[in-house]
Structure formats: structure tokens, C-alpha cells
Amino acid sequence: DIIASFDVNFVPGETYAVIASGLVGDPNTPFTLNVVEGTREAATSGDVDFIVNHGSTDAPAVDVIARGVATIVSNAAYGDVTDYITVPAAAYILDITPAGQNDQIVASFNADLSSLGGGAAIVFASGFLSPPTMDDPAFGLWVTLPNGTTFPLDVLSSTVEVAPEIASVATFPNPAGEYVFVDLQLKEATDIRMSLVDLTGRPVFRAEYDGLQEGRFLEKVPTADFAPGYYLLNVQTAGGSVYQKIVIE
Structure with missing residues (x-):
């Protein structure tokens, strides 16, 4: 069955990524395709180039902080795709916080990019902060490489769970x-x-x-x-x- 149809024009010689997001049948965050032009397949040796897509329908605007390094994404709302970010190929801990509220870490992820030197990637947030049912996926960060390989980042901690009090x-x-x-x-x-x-x-x-x-x-x-x-x-x-x-x- 066809879920949805979209008209898209691709320019010869250009490189694209198409990111599906949203919820089928939901009027507030409907299913859509986000076409990203100028996607990269490689980076300078020793570096990793990546863009970040906020695809979690029930999450607010967020900041992404490379712990002990810098804030790498500021105020990304649902559906946003960042410009390319370049970092040294190394292991990082990524903290996700509500935008401008960096003392409230929603979740932390282990992002080991040490093996991706000279490469590029798309990092996207998916899943629900508050899953409607036990069968729905929880909030997470995923990585897609130019060859289509896709994998989740390991969750280090999450405050999506109830506070101890x-x-x-x-x-x-x-x-x-x-x-x-x-x-x-x-x-x-x-x-x-x-x-x-x-x-x-x-x-x-x-x-x-x-x-x-x-x-x-x-x-x-x-x-x-x-x-x-x-x-x-x-x-x-x-x-x-x-x-x-x-x-x-």
C-alpha cells in the first residue's frame, strides 16, 4: 500500500539524503519526507562531517552538547536539519537537553566516532520521549553512513524515567x-x-x-x-x- 506520495526534483550531479519523519495519520506531526541537498560522503582525513536531524515528534527543541567539549547543536526543533558539523574522529558523550536548559539532561549517548575518520554521517533523533504504548520506540539517537549502514548510539543514561521522589x-x-x-x-x-x-x-x-x-x-x-x-x-x-x-x- 502507498502511505504517501511526494513530488521531488533531483538535479543531476547533486547528492541528496531523504529523511522520513512524522506519524502516519497524525494531523499535528504528519508523515513527511525531508530532502537534504548537498550531502557529503567524505571529510578531511582525521575528521568526521555530519548533520543532525531532530525527528522525535514529541520532543521539544533541544541542544546537543559534546560533554567537556562544546555545544554542537543549539535550539533544534522537530523537523530541523543542521548545517554540517566537523569534529575530530574521537569518542564523545553527547548530552541532550531542552533548548537553553542545559542543566536538565534528558538523555546521554556514547558516540564513538574514532573509526569514522575521513567519513561523513547523518545523526538523527527518533522515537518518543513519552511512548504512547509499550510497543512504541523510546527516544534515541541513530547514525546513518553514506553506504546506508544505520545503527543506534548506546544510551548511557536517561531522565525519561520517573524522578526518584x-x-x-x-x-x-x-x-x-x-x-x-x-x-x-x-x-x-x-x-x-x-x-x-x-x-x-x-x-x-x-x-x-x-x-x-x-x-x-x-x-x-x-x-x-x-x-x-x-x-x-x-x-x-x-x-x-x-x-x-x-x-x-
Whole structure:
């Protein structure tokens, strides 16, 4: 069966990459093809050239930090493809954070590029920060080489899991209309910072709750003035963060 059809013009002699992203049948992040012109198949000896594609439909805009080296990607929103980045062929740890919030590491990956000297690659984010079901893939980073070889980067750590102070988190109704309830079960007393950001990384709601006690905490967040689409809820404690996708209709 045909999922979708697209008209594309390719220029003779040019090199392209075509990246599929989005969700089939989803009006907010529909299935699409991203055609990238001028893709490279090689780099200067000892270096690696690569572009980065943000393809995780429920993740906000992100920064990518080569730990101890530099921020290599800034404020990449869903669907963005960066310009080429050149780094020495070496082993790196890549930290993924919400854009401009580099103290909140969502996930860390081991990127051993030491064997790719003189080569090129496409690095893309895929999967869900908050998988809708157990069968849906979790957020990850993948690498594709010019010959088509594709492999995932090893996950070192992830704060997609519940923070240690939180026993459970639920949001309802979801999809939301005029409001959404955030229902937390706390294992111990804690302070909480809560934010809701859109897919560009723009915060639309922020609140702080100090001195919460063990047990249930229920908060009603008004959403009537927010544009329809996907949003990411971040609940942060001293021990970490938990993320959940919220759909506003």
C-alpha cells in the first residue's frame, strides 16, 4: 500500500539524503519526507562531517552538547536539519537537553566516532520521549553512513524515567481541552518545578511548588489559550525529571 506520495526534483550531479519523519495519520506531526541537498560522503582525513536531524515528534527543541567539549547543536526543533558539523574522529558523550536548559539532561549517548575518520554521517533523533504504548520506540539517537549502514548510539543514561521522589505521574484528560490535571504520587517530601513547553521549546506554563508532602498532589493546569498541538510536560525534582507528552485539541 502507498502511505504517501511526494513530488521531488533531483538535479543531476547533486547528492541528496531523504529523511522520513512524522506519524502516519497524525494531523499535528504528519508523515513527511525531508530532502537534504548537498550531502557529503567524505571529510578531511582525521575528521568526521555530519548533520543532525531532530525527528522525535514529541520532543521539544533541544541542544546537543559534546560533554567537556562544546555545544554542537543549539535550539533544534522537530523537523530541523543542521548545517554540517566537523569534529575530530574521537569518542564523545553527547548530552541532550531542552533548548537553553542545559542543566536538565534528558538523555546521554556514547558516540564513538574514532573509526569514522575521513567519513561523513547523518545523526538523527527518533522515537518518543513519552511512548504512547509499550510497543512504541523510546527516544534515541541513530547514525546513518553514506553506504546506508544505520545503527543506534548506546544510551548511557536517561531522565525519561520517573524522578526518584515520584512514584507515578498521570495527566488527564489527554488530549486536553480547557485544562489538564497533573496527578502525582510522591514517595517523599519534595519541591517541584513544573513546566509545559511546545515543540519549539517555548514555555507556555511554569510553576513552582515548595514543601510538598508524601502522597498525592493534584494540579489543574489551564490550557484553553494554548494552540492545538503537542506539548511536553516536565516535572522536575532535586533528584531528576519526568517528561510526559500532552496533546491539546
